[in-house]
Amino acid sequence: MEPDDPTEHEELDDANEELEEDPPRSPWVGRGLVAGALGLWGVVAWMRVGGDARVQVRPAALVDPGDESDEAGDRGDGADVLDDGRGDGASERRDDGEPEAALGEDEAPEEAAAGGSGLDPEAAARAADSTPRDPRERLEGASWAKDFEPPTKVTYKVKRGGSMKMVANLYKIFHHEIQAWNPGVDLDVEQGPGTKFVVWQSPGDDFVSESVGYAGDGSLVGGVPMVDGPGRILKMEAWKSYATAYNVAVLDAILRQWAKRFPEDRPLLVGNMSAAKGGRLRPHSTHRSGRDVDLSYPQKIVPGEEEYNWREMSERNLDADRNWALLELLVESGELEVVLMDSKLQKILYDHAIATGRVAKGELGFWLEYPRQPGTVETIVRHHAGHVDHLHARFKCQPSESRCKSRDRD
Numbered sequence: 001m002e003p004d005d006p007t008e009h010e011e012l013d014d015a016n017e018e019l020e021e022d023p024p025r026s027p028w029v030g031r032g033l034v035a036g037a038l039g040l041w042g043v044v045a046w047m048r049v050g051g052d053a054r055v056q057v058r059p060a061a062l063v064d065p066g067d068e069s070d071e072a073g074d075r076g077d078g079a080d081v082l083d084d085g086r087g088d089g090a091s092e093r094r095d096d097g098e099p100e101a102a103l104g105e106d107e108a109p110e111e112a113a114a115g116g117s118g119l120d121p122e123a124a125a126r127a128a129d130s131t132p133r134d135p136r137e138r139l140e141g142a143s144w145a146k147d148f149e150p151p152t153k154v155t156y157k158v159k160r161g162g163s164m165k166m167v168a169n170l171y172k173i174f175h176h177e178i179q180a181w182n183p184g185v186d187l188d189v190e191q192g193p194g195t196k197f198v199v200w201q202s203p204g205d206d207f208v209s210e211s212v213g214y215a216g217d218g219s220l221v222g223g224v225p226m227v228d229g230p231g232r233i234l235k236m237e238a239w240k241s242y243a244t245a246y247n248v249a250v251l252d253a254i255l256r257q258w259a260k261r262f263p264e265d266r267p268l269l270v271g272n273m274s275a276a277k278g279g280r281l282r283p284h285s286t287h288r289s290g291r292d293v294d295l296s297y298p299q300k301i302v303p304g305e306e307e308y309n310w311r312e313m314s315e316r317n318l319d320a321d322r323n324w325a326l327l328e329l330l331v332e333s334g335e336l337e338v339v340l341m342d343s344k345l346q347k348i349l350y351d352h353a354i355a356t357g358r359v360a361k362g363e364l365g366f367w368l369e370y371p372r373q374p375g376t377v378e379t380i381v382r383h384h385a386g387h388v389d390h391l392h393a394r395f396k397c398q399p400s401e402s403r404c405k406s407r408d409r410d
């Protein structure tokens with residue numbers, strides 16, 4: 001999404017209210033000023049941790065007014081993230097020694113006859129193969145996705161320097177809390193560039209981190225801030241970077257896998273997730289229970305284009321092939337519930353699949369809502385207005401999360 005603002009009007013769009021699991025909506029206008037005022041200039045370096053749910057959100061003074069758009073999130077100026085501040089002991093970047101999972105495209109049966117158009121025979125066969133087949137059957141449970149390990153500690157690295165109090169304010173965590181996690185560090189003293197602060201630490205074995213209620217009407221217990229690492233640029237404001245410990249681990253693994261598969265690509269932009277305790281996160285209608293995350297669409301590099309940022313996608317700049325790769329990766333995790341993506345972008349993916357045989361024709365009906373009417377089928381990817389410059393991924397409720405609710409839950 002463009003720096004100034006976005007587009008997604010979850011609040012105003014009812015096309016998928018059911019899907020979004022929204023409670024009744026109330027009008028809201030305006031956009032967070034204070035967020036900007038926070039001057040997110042730091043960068044964040046995080047470490048693996050496990051988390052504790054004790055991160056406390058401060059009173060609403062900081063809640064920004066803002067428009068209702070579902071802003072993917074932008075850490076603002078100086079969001080010089082990118083530093084894998086995993087800190088001591090956890091600095092493995094993209095080498096987690098896990099085997100690469102095979103992309104499923106080669107596994108598609110080749111039953112149908114090739115269909116002209118200059119495709120290689122395999123791709124042509126896939127393009128023509130209309131045998132109904134749910135891609136989850138071939139993708140879920142990929143080897144890299146076997147063990148998601150929640151962090152036990154998360155650190156933030158200030159790129160240009162700053163005080164610990166400033167970092168506490170970025171996360172909206174209590175000063176006494178950050179002080180306890182960083183003994184001996186003075187709250188007010190300016191620290192130099194590259195200084196790392198612990199911004200979350202697991203309270204122990206009995207720590208519980210869970211999603212409660214619906215994504216559009218729920219809360220988060222034991223929220224853990226997102227960790228930095230390969231494959232990502234954390235663009236959200238720090239206090240909007242929380243999820244359940246498990247979902248932080250899932251997203252971290254997905255992004256690491258992304259970096260591993262496409263080391264030459266630009267990292268994905270990671271936008272808003274949830275607040276530490278969940279609940280309303282303006283301008284979103286969902287993002288309330290630690291299961292949602294906004295991600296950038298893989299973009300083609302367009303000559304002359306400014307900085308890498310959220311951007312409205314079209315045929316011109318959407319990298320259709322990589323978007324399919326991202327969708328496959330999300331499904332491979334076995335933890336994806338749904339992806340929200342504007343219909344017009346789904347059309348680009350659909351046409352690309354048909355034209356290139358990238359995805360078997362028989363799978364398309366499971367993947368994309370397009371070309372059907374939004375809201376009429378339960379596909380992996382569904383339309384929701386406003387998702388032109390970012391996609392929205394929602395993770396499943398875990399079996400252990402007895403209070404987690406989902407309309408998609410079996």
Ligand SMILES: [Zn+2]
Pocket residue numbers: 070284287292293294391392
């Ligand atoms: Zn979203």
